[in-house]
Amino acid sequence: MIQPMTAKELEYVVDCMSNEDLQIKQCAVVALEGTTPSLRNLCTQMLQTHQHHYDSLLHALQHHQQIAPTQPQ
Amino acid sequence: MYQQQQQNQQHQPILTEEDLVSTVLADLKRNVREYATAATESTCPDIRQMFTKLMNSTLTLQGQLFEAMKQQNMYNTSSPALRQDLDKQAKSYQQTQQKTQQFLQQKLGQQQNQSMYTPNGQHAFNQHQGNQPHYM
Structure with a gap:
């Protein structure tokens, strides 16, 4: 619940x-x-992690949509 | 000649790689704090848990980027603290710890012969707060 x-x-x-x-x-x-291969690679990986973070936040928002009250309480 | 210069300018980024990466690192540090604040301000357990997970994940990213920058000599770490400064602070804070232990023994030791630092002692402290008036 x-x-x-x-x-x-x-x-x-x-x-x-x-x-x-x-x-x-x-x-x-x-x-x-970027010009440094190690930094370019790391930022490519980090980019994906940030996308996962964004998904988590968006899913939490969507998950709570159904149970949110429609009138101020 | 002019055309060549213009081409070079187009390929030259406005910010250097070091500047860009430093900005990313600064934002990661800021986001760790933001997630910590969000977690402490959360009421729903699932939301709090999500912010905590995101904080830990962001902290990991910040650590990885910091290490990568250090390897590229993009980061000047602070010089080591001097031995005499460590000695001074260690002595001073050992005294603080002793004084606090004495204070706790004086205030709580009379109530029950239990140390403040045991789970039972913690319980005794709560009892003390609930039942006894404070003379502080």
Whole structure:
């Protein structure tokens, strides 16, 4: 039985999705334009992890959609 | 000549690789703190658990990137602390620890002959708080 997400939690979830989105793009720039192979490889791996983080946050949001109240309480 | 210069400029990124990677590292550090704050501010157990997992995962990424940058000499680590500074602080904080232990023995030892640092002692402390007035 999951509890409804609080308004504060929602703010943190969306803020964190913005952060992860920015990190995905930054890692993509290093992966494409970087000159050091080890750093390019690492940023390619990190890019995937950030995508997983983004998915986790989005899934949590979607998971809580059904049980969220439609009226202010 | 001009055309060649323009081409070179197009291929030259605005930021160096070191600047880019430093920005990524700074953001990873910031995100670790953000996830820690989010976890402490969470009410739902599943949301708190998610933020905790994401914090740990981000901390791992930050560590990996830091090590990779260190290997490329992109990161100047702080110089080692001096022996005399360690000696001074160790002595000072041993005294603090002793004083606190004395304080706890004075305040709690009279109630029950149990150490504060055992689980039972913790229980005694709670009892003490609940039943006895404070004279502090």
